[in-house]
Amino acid sequence: MNCESCGAPVSRLGRAGRYHCDYCASQLVATPLRDSIDGLVLTGTSTETACLTCSDENLELGSLDAYPIEGCRKCQGVLLQRSAFAQLVSERRAEYVGPDRAGEFDPALDGPRDHHSRLTCPNCQTLMDSFFYAGPGRVAIDSCCRCESVWLDCGEISRIAEAPGRR
């Protein structure tokens, strides 16, 4: 991602997609990816971390609402801390004003991963657990019990926000 004011490369996004341009000293807010369901913002600055599901793509620094994340431009999956995920869920649910949507659920595509396809946590190399998220929405998430990283596939945070239930 480049500075909207001068076009220089942006090296880091802060809270809520805010960035400071080192070249022209502008303080701006990054716009989400044009086709992102979840409002994912990416900087174009690659991390050393390979995407957990696309092996040929590295994650980029970015944000979801107020929280720094690492995300994949190709599959739009997101790696974030469990504490940030919990806050994101409660804020997204509180702010959502559309109709309740249960969403389509295909167990083959959307259910927890089986033993052979569990993801490896890029931060601590532990095999991640794959299970149904205990809150609203029928969503399977991947979580590292050691460093508390959570992997969300594209659309999962929106599905949780739109699901029926207490807001």
Ligand SMILES: [Zn+2]
């Ligand atoms: Zn600039």
Ligand SMILES: [Zn+2]
């Ligand atoms: Zn990916």
Ligand SMILES: [Zn+2]
């Ligand atoms: Zn981990």
